[in-house]
Amino acid sequence: MLIKKPEDIKPSEITPRELYMNRRQFILAASATALSAATVLNGIDSPFSSSPAIAGQKLNNVRKSSFSATEKQNSFKDITNYNNFYELGTDKTDPAENAKYLTTRPWTVSVEGEVKKAKTYDIDDLIKIAPLEERIYRMRCVEAWSMVIPWVGFPLSSLVKLAEPTGNAKFIHFVTLQDPKRLPGQKYAVLDWPYVEGLRMDEAMHPLTILSVGLYGEVLPAQNGAPIRLVVPWKYGFKGIKSIVRIRFVEKQPPTSWNISAPQEYGFYSNVNPEVDHPRWSQATERRIGEFFRRKTLMFNGYGEQVADLYRGMDLKKYY
Numbered sequence: 001m002l003i004k005k006p007e008d009i010k011p012s013e014i015t016p017r018e019l020y021m022n023r024r025q026f027i028l029a030a031s032a033t034a035l036s037a038a039t040v041l042n043g044i045d046s047p048f049s050s051s052p053a054i055a056g057q058k059l060n061n062v063r064k065s066s067f068s069a070t071e072k073q074n075s076f077k078d079i080t081n082y083n084n085f086y087e088l089g090t091d092k093t094d095p096a097e098n099a100k101y102l103t104t105r106p107w108t109v110s111v112e113g114e115v116k117k118a119k120t121y122d123i124d125d126l127i128k129i130a131p132l133e134e135r136i137y138r139m140r141c142v143e144a145w146s147m148v149i150p151w152v153g154f155p156l157s158s159l160v161k162l163a164e165p166t167g168n169a170k171f172i173h174f175v176t177l178q179d180p181k182r183l184p185g186q187k188y189a190v191l192d193w194p195y196v197e198g199l200r201m202d203e204a205m206h207p208l209t210i211l212s213v214g215l216y217g218e219v220l221p222a223q224n225g226a227p228i229r230l231v232v233p234w235k236y237g238f239k240g241i242k243s244i245v246r247i248r249f250v251e252k253q254p255p256t257s258w259n260i261s262a263p264q265e266y267g268f269y270s271n272v273n274p275e276v277d278h279p280r281w282s283q284a285t286e287r288r289i290g291e292f293f294r295r296k297t298l299m300f301n302g303y304g305e306q307v308a309d310l311y312r313g314m315d316l317k318k319y320y
Helices: 023-031 033-041 076-081 096-099 156-163 201-203 257-261 304-311
Strands: 108-113 119-122 133-140 145-155 171-176 196-200 208-215 230-231 242-249 283-290
Touching: 076 145, 076 208, 096 196, 108 156, 133 208, 133 230, 145 156, 156 201, 171 201, 196 201
Parallel strands: 108 242, 145 283
Antiparallel strands: 108 119, 133 145, 145 208, 171 196, 171 242, 208 230
16 A cells, blocks of 8 residues: 655645535534533533534633643644544545545434443534543554644543542543544455444543544644543554544443454554564654654553553563
8 A cells, every 4th residue: 555655745745724624613613612612601611612613613711731741743734634534534645635525514422331420422512521621642553654743632640530430440442433424445455344342441440541622722633633532642643533423331341452453463552662563563663743853662651650550560472
């Protein structure tokens, strides 16, 4: 498969932002201006300047997070035009080109399973359960490239606490939308759809784990997993499930899409470990998008001080 690097992409091939800001959503947003004004008058603090949210729309009341990395951030163009999101296509530029199909309103997320307070949230209500923060994270792809991305989101732990898990809840299982009209990549049997992922409960509760709803202070673009996606910065990028519709608390370790597809290559934990090579390439170094020279890959993607204790005593070559 031919993979284009960002520097090889001609400006004429980059999808303009106005094309992936879906026309239907734009019309809906314009018609909802009066509703948004009423919300402000009623004293409800919304993260959006209007409702429903569309890509490119500014997020309000976003605070800076002390968890942020200090490295140079990748550009908005890099982050939104060089993506892995197989539901929108397998080439790096496919997600931006097909983003126009992914409408994100209406949208609900079901929280269910081993919890005392199961609930189906409208996405705009879910976004309000905790203050939004900008988290600048190093992100590492299993294909040995990386970026530094200014996500906007809230800790997954905030949602977990609201759900009140029972003593049987040991893992969380995440499920992506299944709708080939909105996610045209699902028309092809690249993976067993819908995409599914999972975390151990202590991983989910870690303060670095967030649910992202934005990027660069704006509503999350479709090609980056709108309207809500998982971000776990010490794990490889495929762990960050996109366009989530179901969050289920379970007792047993849940299946995950890439582990189902290629168990010899992709484990459940998927922690960044430069000492464990992918069967087809080394993980010892990585190429930061926008840089020429490769750099050394850091254990746990550089977040070892914060997360290494989660895996104390585990064989990280066996549990990869």
